[in-house]
Amino acid sequence: MTFLDAPTIPPEVLQLWKEKQSSAFQEKISALSETEFQKDYLAQFFGGPSLASLKGLGPEHIDALLVKAHNELKAGSIPAACDTLMLVMALDPNEDRAVYTLASILQMKGCYYDAGLLYMRYIMLKAMEPRGYLRIGECLLGDDHIAEAREYITGALSLATEAGDTLTQQQAKTMLSQLEQRDSAVAL
Structure with missing residues (x-):
């Protein structure tokens, strides 16, 4: 099992949410596949106000926290940087810089x-x-x-080619070449 198989919404949350709805709404929901339901749920999640905006914090506050995390990383304090990035994600779950940086760490x-x-x-x-x-x-x-990795790397190469992102293109080509060499070695 990979992280690709992880449910987007925990099953117990999905079940509880369905149980709390009116019968007319339950009929509508039961007609949706789980994937359609998750897309709707995520659309609502992404579309709502962030905790930062509810607390009156603006982009400059988020930027300041990201600078703090950057400085913590430069100083070698990875746990502190992770904590700061988690705070940013709690304040604004759609802050892609925090998501990407924490994933990289x-x-x-x-x-x-x-x-x-x-x-x-x-x-x-x-x-x-x-x-x-x-x-x-x-x-x-x-x-x-390996098979799933190859699919994502190939997709990255395609997107990078369309976007003119030469660095990602080169990285993807290198990785695909290494996978081909691995496949050749395994075949022997």
């Missing part, structure tokens, strides 16, 4: 499953950003899910 620590979940969140926020797909591929490689 987890990936570097070898926590591929958790990093992969955050990269999945990142591509929900930035669907056309090839780096997110490439990083998911790296996490899948780290957990030895």
